[in-house]
Amino acid sequence: MQLFNCPWCGPRAHIEFTYIRDHQSVSTRGNGDDPDVQQELDRIYLRSNHLGPHQEIWQHSAGCRGWLRITRNNLTHEVEDCLPCQHGDAP
């Protein structure tokens, strides 16, 4: 069982965390600026699935409920980075 280093709580077992989504799929658009349907659908459905470090959004759901941007190597499962996901962290 891996430990994730929650920036607010410190190292915690990964069962306290919930995977939410791929960081590539995050949209920070909050209104109707220049809506391009195809771009939107690509964001939702067509993400690249490359080998190696991968940015993911997780929530410390059974802890502080904070939101994290985790860099996880999908080849080794190693979590290389665990940062708060807040202002300006969008792709």
Next chain:
Amino acid sequence: MSQKFRNLTGGNISRESPLDFRFNGTLYQGYQGDTLASALLANGVRLVGRSFKYHRPRGVFSAGPEEPSALVQLGSGPLAEPNTRATQVELSANLEAFSQNCWPGVNLDLLSINNVFSAVLPAGFYYKTFMAPRRLWPWYEKMIRKAAGMGTAPDQADPDHYLCSYAHCDVLVVGAGPSGLMSALAAARTGASVMLVDENPAAGGWLQRERLSMDGMPGANWAESIWQELTDLPNVTVRARATAFGYYDHNMVAILERVPGGNDKDLPSQRLWRVRAKRVVLATGAIERPLIFANNDRPGVMLAGAARAYANQYAVRAGSRAVVATNNNSGYLTAVDLADSGIAVAAVMDSRSSVDHTLLGMMEERGIPVDIGHTVHDTRGGKTLGAVRSGATDVIGGSQWMDCDLLAVSGGWSPAVHLHAQTGARPVYSTEIEAFIPGPSKQAEQTIGAARGNYDLEGCLNEGLRAGRQAARLAGFDTPDEDSLSLPETNGETLPYGQEAFWQAPRPGKRSKQFVDIQDDVTTLDIELAHREGYVSVEHLKRYTTLGMGTDQGKTSNINGMALLARLRQEPIPHVGTTTFRPPYTPITLGALAGGETGASVKPRRYTPMHAQHQALDAVFAPLGLWMRPQGYPRRGETMHQCVQREARAVRSAVGLTDVSTLGKISLRGPDAGEFLNRIYVNQFSSLPTGRARYGLMLREDGMILDDGTVTRLSEDAYFMTCTSGNASGVLQHLEYHLEVAWPELEVDLCEVTEQWAAVALAGPLSRGVLQRLCPEGTVDAVRLPAMGAVDTTVAGIPARIIRISFSGELAFEIYVPSSRGGELWDALLVTRDNTEVTPYGMDALEVLRIEKGFIGMGTEADGRTTAEDLGLGRMLSKKKWFVGQLALQRPGLNHANRLKLVGLTPVSPGDELPEGAQVLAQAVATGPGCSIGHVSSAAHSVVLGTAIALALVKGGSLRSGDTVYLADPARGANETIAARVTYPCFYDPEGARQHD
């Protein structure tokens, strides 16, 4: 009862505590301190089971976790535990054990016919033979499973209970042999918190099995004294009978502890520990390898170290007349200990070409002949060993038969690198000891002692001391003065290891069975065949021959198998490599992994603040997610159907009361709360006036409906949201995500308040009258509290929020009060001052009322595949603003004419029921797969129509209004379809006059 093979003195057993036990129904006696294996051997029981594939007789082969053949079933009925290693089962009073893999019995096994036909059962036999014809495979499979059995799983629930615990420590030491004990002691002296575990009931490891003196006492006693010292230290936890079976990420080691509880029902039978350690010291010892020669599997053939363990630890003679075959010096110690325990040692066969003269001297002293450059070629005997044939290592066909009933074999020792390798580290091959030793560590771990290939006692003690200090230092504990701990004085016979690889004796006959893997019946012929057929990778060899795939995971066979493959490939062993080491080290009970999380304890249960009131009314409860919620309140003599109809009718004609405390409730505050809601819901919220509520629909990013609910505006920047009970946590996460990750610029705070509020719905034409008498004058009249109005007031003196919203289609009020006063509210509403009868109603009546009105249900109509348009809610989609899921709705597929859309259904014959989940067909008879045009999503028996009604998702939707469709429900055994008419999906008061009155 005689223990013919037990010596009168010696051993670490309690002769004053005899224990009766049964094996295959026969009563025997052993002693406290025995294993089942040692007790069987003490009673002269040599035939323990039959082998997996050929059903050959098998006996005790080892004295530890590596046991490949003495597998027994313990107990019977629901307590039965199959595939248990007799060598690790502690003898206990009235223990019952049974042989496996034999039918009808171990002495007469009819399935041993497989042995006679073994020529047609080579590796890969099942794959090749039973390929065709395919239709016979089920029959083949049944027969193969019967013949190639590995015990029988119990078919009843396990009555034992198990516990899971977490623990943390600075230093975890696995193995309490000399290295581990020294290591734990050294680490403990620094003040670090230390955990020491060992799979055996007593500490000492091989010290239990040797005849060494340490600090002037027997090795086992020294081990016991250190164990005791550690037990007494406040910073140390020791656990005996605890097997570290898995090494996981970030230094988490899983340990299974067997709890000797006797008849104490409060104790778990096993405890699973998940230990997170800063540093781990692995002192897991080494496992002896057998030698490979023909018929090396007969009961009586045993690892040399095991024969020695039975003699020294258990005072049991594993035979009367022994031959020792070895490729290293430890075999001579076995010969000495066997001779000293009263076994006639007929000869030592040493495959090496030269031997140290001190060894020869030891043998000469005891009159034991030594054959240098010789080994065992073959054995004979019936159900046990009768004689061995020996000869030169390089000549086919040994020359000499020698009578014996015990053959002690040693093919060298393999470090137990299992846990080390589970970390992802790669063991490396040492040509010095011809075995895999630990490679560079992948975690905060160090492997020491025999597990590192160090087979010298003093060396092990030294290494343990240093490793313990180092582990503590790396965990942040400074080492105290170096002299505070000294090594014990040891004396006794110790010899250098001196092994010389000898992998396979000459095969006497073309088809002679030289077993490599005794548990899986894999022979040298199988490995040669696999190699010939191209299975030259060790991973392929494993799967093709099943080498090492048994419950012992090849602890005694893998290295030998790899060595043979390397020779066939004409490559060095490291080029062949090892197979992957995976947890668990030894088999573990699934119940232990589940721990206490079984039955009703799998998930927590949630009860509403009015639970006691429902119980007092004899409610029938049903789960709703984690909640327990009343399904209905049946009266005496009433069926559930009658009850639900009565409750629903009461709401339509008078007034009913239902508990809606399970609704998800979220409080939102902040200047941007209105904007936030505008983005989250498909409809407009910033325009909602204070003191008003609105029904809202939220979508996922892909445009599908996520949830519905209401939002009430409490003030300029405060809103109160409710969502579907079952969706509450998902909706909260959806909101948190958008607020924290997507739009952190919005100034909104949200807080889940589901458990802070108790809530009821009071519904029906008489509801206002009932409520009015409990509220301040005029609070709930039609003008001051119109439909979708909200007010904070008091009800029966309790501070309350009333929202005039209806999910039944009747005039209705949702009343929210602090959780602690929920019961009080319920009582006040139910017992009215003017004797109006208020009928409590449950989830089923609620469902009838919902379906009559055609309101969508989450999970039924909104099933994650439907859009607002599909469910007739397209008009809610705001065109003036952007919202989550808006763009995705433009996908052509979501606007296709053939999409499933919401319709109503009524039966053509008024008496017919409309089955929920039934497929909708356009014709009366199903014409084959794919002819379905939809399905029934919700169904009920309407109290206003007196017939069945249903909501359905059907291709074309309202275009089919008036059509007759046919409902097929073959999965529930209905042979004929039911005719139904497509209607508008609202069966009652479609204008909504009643709820807006």
